[in-house]
Amino acid sequence: MADGTSAPEIQAAPHNIEAEQALLGALLVNNEVYDRVSSILDASHFYDPLHGRIYEIAADRIRKNALATPVTLKPFFESDPGMAELGGPAYLARLAGAAVTIFNARDYAQTIYDLSLRRDLIRLGGEISAKAAAMSIESEPKDQIEEAEQALYQLGERGRYEGGFKTFLKAISEAVEVANAAYHREGGLAGLSTGLIDMDRKLGGLHPSDLIILAGRPSMGKTALATNIAFNIAKSWRKGVKPDGTEGTVDGGVVGFFSLEMSAEQLATRILAEQAEVSSEKLRRGEMQEDEFRRVVDASRALASIPLYIDDTPALSISAIAARARRLKRKNGLDVLFIDYLQLARAASAKENRVNEVSDITQGLKAIAKELNIPVIALSQLSRQVESREDKRPQLSDLRESGSIEQDADVVMFVYREQYYHERMKPPEDDPKFPEWADKAERVFGKAEAIIGKQRHGPIGTVELAFQGEFTRFSDLAKPERYGGREDFE
Numbered sequence: 001m002a003d004g005t006s007a008p009e010i011q012a013a014p015h016n017i018e019a020e021q022a023l024l025g026a027l028l029v030n031n032e033v034y035d036r037v038s039s040i041l042d043a044s045h046f047y048d049p050l051h052g053r054i055y056e057i058a059a060d061r062i063r064k065n066a067l068a069t070p071v072t073l074k075p076f077f078e079s080d081p082g083m084a085e086l087g088g089p090a091y092l093a094r095l096a097g098a099a100v101t102i103f104n105a106r107d108y109a110q111t112i113y114d115l116s117l118r119r120d121l122i123r124l125g126g127e128i129s130a131k132a133a134a135m136s137i138e139s140e141p142k143d144q145i146e147e148a149e150q151a152l153y154q155l156g157e158r159g160r161y162e163g164g165f166k167t168f169l170k171a172i173s174e175a176v177e178v179a180n181a182a183y184h185r186e187g188g189l190a191g192l193s194t195g196l197i198d199m200d201r202k203l204g205g206l207h208p209s210d211l212i213i214l215a216g217r218p219s220m221g222k223t224a225l226a227t228n229i230a231f232n233i234a235k236s237w238r239k240g241v242k243p244d245g246t247e248g249t250v251d252g253g254v255v256g257f258f259s260l261e262m263s264a265e266q267l268a269t270r271i272l273a274e275q276a277e278v279s280s281e282k283l284r285r286g287e288m289q290e291d292e293f294r295r296v297v298d299a300s301r302a303l304a305s306i307p308l309y310i311d312d313t314p315a316l317s318i319s320a321i322a323a324r325a326r327r328l329k330r331k332n333g334l335d336v337l338f339i340d341y342l343q344l345a346r347a348a349s350a351k352e353n354r355v356n357e358v359s360d361i362t363q364g365l366k367a368i369a370k371e372l373n374i375p376v377i378a379l380s381q382l383s384r385q386v387e388s389r390e391d392k393r394p395q396l397s398d399l400r401e402s403g404s405i406e407q408d409a410d411v412v413m414f415v416y417r418e419q420y421y422h423e424r425m426k427p428p429e430d431d432p433k434f435p436e437w438a439d440k441a442e443r444v445f446g447k448a449e450a451i452i453g454k455q456r457h458g459p460i461g462t463v464e465l466a467f468q469g470e471f472t473r474f475s476d477l478a479k480p481e482r483y484g485g486r487e488d489f490e
Contacts, residue, residue, distance in 0.1 A: 014118040015047035016111055023108040024054055025099030028069055028092065033102050034062045037109035045116035050082035054092070070096050120155055124148075149323045192253050192336055192375060195232025197476045198463045202452060203411065206233075206336060206375035210456075211366045213342070213405055215380040215394065216415035217387070221448065222379050223262070224270065224472040225415055225465075226338050229377070230255045231271050233336055234308040253335025254307040256328050258321055260344035264310040271308075274473040275299040307332065317346040318364035322371075329372055337372075339365065341379035342405070359404035366408045380405060382414075392421055396453045412454040417467060418444045448474060 023041075027033045038059065046052035057076050058068035066072070070092035077083040083091055128148050132141070191205030206212065216222040236252030259267050273280035276299035278292045288296065309328055316324075321339065328334050339345065347360035362378075369376040382398045394414040399405045406412060422444055427433050448467040452460045466477045 013047070013122060014115045016115055017048060017051075019108045019111045020046055020048060020051045021095055021098065023105055023112065024051060024058075025095040025097075026102040026105045026108070027055070027058055028073070028096040029099045030102045031058075031062050031068050033105045034059060034068075036106050040106070040109045040113050045113050047112075047115065047119070050080070050086070053077075053080070053082070054095075117155065124151055124155065146320050146323050149327065150319060192233055193236065194229045195236070196229070196463075196465065196474065198465070199450060202458065202461060202463050203455065204458055206377070207410070207457065208373045208375060209370045210375045210410040211362070211369050211408055212375060212377045212411040212413065213380050213399070213409040214377055214413050214415065215382050215399055217382050217392075217394070219420055220415045220417055221467060221472065221474065222415045223340055224467075225450070225474050226340060226377060226379055227257075227267060227270055227472075228274065228474045230257055230308060230336070230338050231274070231306070234306040237307050237335075249333065249335050254328075254333040255309065255336055255338065256325055256334050257308065257310045257338045257340070258316065258324075258345075259310055259312045259340050260314055260316060261340055262312065264312040267310055267312070270472050271303065272296060272299055274471045275303060277471055279470050280472060315344065315346055318361050321345065322364065322368050325368055325372060329374075334372060334374060336374055337368065337376045339376070339378040341381060343381050355404065359408075362404050362408040392416070392418075393449070393451060394453075406454065409454060410456045411452065414449075414451040414453060416449045416451055417447070418449075419447065419467075447477065 023033075023037070027037075041055070043052040043056035043059070046055060054073065054077075057073060061068040061072065070089070073092055074089040077089045077092070083089060128144070131144055191203070191207040191210075193200050193205050194203070214222050214226055233253045234255045237249065237254060238251040239248065240250040241247055257267070269280055269283055272278075273283050276283075276292070276295040278288060278296055282288050282292065283296065309332065311324060313320075325334060325337055342361060342365075343358070345361050347357040347364075365376050365378055368374075380399060382394050386392050386394055386398050393416050396406050396412060398414075399412070419441075422437075422441055425437065426441075427437055446466055446468065448465045450463040450465055452463065454460065464477045466475045467473070468475070
């Protein structure tokens with residue numbers, strides 16, 4: 001260099017030629033080696049391009065039930081320039097002759113794969129750096145971060161080999177473990193408790209990898225029910241040693257809540273009003289008595305420590321939701337995810353029509369549920385056709401863009417409050433029908449229904465709930481059997 005110092009040496013990309021040669025030698029000696037390593041390796045993982053070509057041609061022949069030996073592979077490399085540099089096709093015979101054992105083949109494959117992963121990390125780091133340095137109007141820094149997270153996650157996923165067939169013994173063992181956990185868990189639930197007894201009995205809790213759609217018309221209380229369940233789960237969260245000996249969530253759960261409609265402050269106000277038993281309207285206006293204010297302060301202190309995380313970024317894409325959910329799980333853990341609401345999310349790429357876009361979103365949410373092994377609860381709007389029927393109880397066909405939602409969901413649940421519609425039919429007090437209306441109004445007051453329209457793991461039906469509109473709170477409906485059969489339980 002001009003100042004007399006020497007230029008820094010360019011570090012060679014991580015590789016191990018000897019491991020590649022040992023694996024190829026074992027493969028050419030015994031083609032059964034391919035079955036042991038094919039789930040890990042493909043030709044792109046080899047550092048030496050010639051070794052990659054040898055593996056690719058050998059693998060192609062083995063998959064066709066043909067023999068792959070130095071003799072059968074020789075014709076494919078007669079004019080290969082890379083092979084010519086190493087002395088021609090005789091290199092294949094040298095590889096096979098140097099093979100000592102086939103038993104270490106999987107270890108060699110793992111070494112080759114790990115070094116390939118390191119090279120990909122170096123390449124990806126360079127691409128991230130170059131893209132960040134290029135000042136482009138089209139590429140915002142926050143978009144670059146999400147793209148980098150997605151690329152890193154995809155790179156990490158390449159190292160997972162759990163895919164493929166499982167023996168029935170392994171599958172049934174996992175099923176027994178789930179049943180055993182439910183047997184020992186209070187309430188006998190296979191999944192997370194919603195905090196609502198009757199709903200838990202009907203659903204068996206919220207199951208990992210399930211996509212649960214919670215739908216309803218405006219003002220039915222679907223967001224209120226979602227926040228109630230989210231709070232109940234977060235409030236019950238307890239960390240400890242799980243049955244398999246690892247440390248993690250043993251009760252309740254860490255909750256992620258994507259609020260695409262309301263701000264985090266509005267959502268927190270709802271939960272605070274519910275817990276302090278103070279009207280959310282009074283809370284917003286600050287019109288509280290001293291005892292009400294004291295309850296709000298006490299409730300806010302109690303809520304400060306619960307693991308409930310809210311993201312109120314509007315119009316998030318499904319890929320951004322996935323990236324942020326992964327990040328939350330990595331940093332703080334994640335046991336259940338809420339999205340309020342589905343129609344406000346964006347598809348990963350532009351679609352020609354809304355139905356395809358919603359289909360892309362629901363498939364993405366189901367993929368998140370399976371990938372992170374958590375229940376995902378997505379709220380959804382219903383079409384206006386509900387309002388045109390005499391019986392306004394919703395049904396599956398009322399879901400907007402219902403085909404994909406109904407198909408991808410494991411559970412579809414509707415929120416329905418007859419009180420909402422009945423109040424709007426109030427006749428004048430001098431009308432002969434008024435006594436009949438008042439009698440029904442008393443019966444439906446403070447009651448709600450969670451209608452389970454679809455459930456893969458259990459029955460459909462209706463769960464009766466109590467609803468306190470003033471505090472936007474859903475709770476179990478008081479029933480005589482819960483109080484020893486006494487009628488005077490109030």
